[in-house]
Amino acid sequence: MPKIQFWYEFASNYSYLSAMRIEALAGDHGVDVAWKPFLLGPIFAAQGWNTSPFNIYPAKGRHMIRDMERTCADRGLTFRLPEPFPQNSLKAARLAVIGADEGWAPAFTRALFALAFGEGASLDDAVLAQALAIAGQDAEAMMLRARNADIKARLKQQNEQAQALGIFGAPSFITESGELFWGDDRLEQALAWSLR
């Protein structure tokens, strides 16, 4: 079964759109998904940005809000931007790195995105614990484990890999043949490409 890499960032609203549909859509195509949480912060910093481009360019930010409202309504999703935006997603990404190894990243990721962008929740410890519980995990134990040096190193390595792959935004999709697709709009095209 062909495999597609799904690179996503918990602070990214467009990653929310893809996270909520990728597994079902990839399943329809007969494509397997590798969940790749990462942090956009270091990549944006390398581009000279210290926050989201939606904050740096207000007209773009206003359009993003309206675009999300329209697209979420079309897809039967709720939408509320967490404040402040973007949230600090470091702990969430470390947890998802563990989840990707152990198979519960999809459930955890969907639960956390639904809280963060469906309800506007902050990525604080209580919300992370709630998402872990929804994914069937022992929240307290997992949050302790996410502080381990090996998990921190794993996420750092994953970020370096993202940058080396030419990823500059989220969500991004990479096929086995190495094609990079950026943006939720390109998910269908990326899946079709995976089958070539």
Place this chain on the structure above:
Amino acid sequence: MPKIQFWYEFASNYSYLSAMRIEALAGDHGVDVAWKPFLLGPIFAAQGWNTSPFNIYPAKGRHMIRDMERTCADRGLTFRLPEPFPQNSLKAARLAVIGADEGWAPAFTRALFALAFGEGASLDDAVLAQALAIAGQDAEAMMLRARNADIKARLKQQNEQAQALGIFGAPSFITESGELFWGDDRLEQALAWSLR
């Protein structure tokens, strides 16, 4: 018949994608198109950019090229980026402003985009004349006319209107109810919205 405004820039590769399909697609939806050429330069300058973001952010630029190659192949279009990129589109936009008044903007716009992004042609006088001829116009007379002060003023006014409408990139689509959609990816959604 509902009307949608199509805001486009001759130096913008994603405007090429929309220009080649909007009339047929809008026709299928029963929507009329108002062709609105404008210049991104002043809008980018207001955002602190002195060139295309695809030049400022090289990883984004590399993805754009590949994305255009893939999407044009899917749509049966050729693709070649004119050099240097972006081209100076001032004269082209002035001509299209006349064409929008007189009804030949669609034919001229498609002809010029096909030359510029289908074949990589520069937006120089010979190429503008070729596109005018394809659109059935007297090229020499029209290029003289485009130098008139009233045409220059009309384009300037149109640029100011774009900025006042919150347009920050191209292509953009605006429905009669005032909804702004950015990007060729949003054309279908914008047309569906026009029918609400």
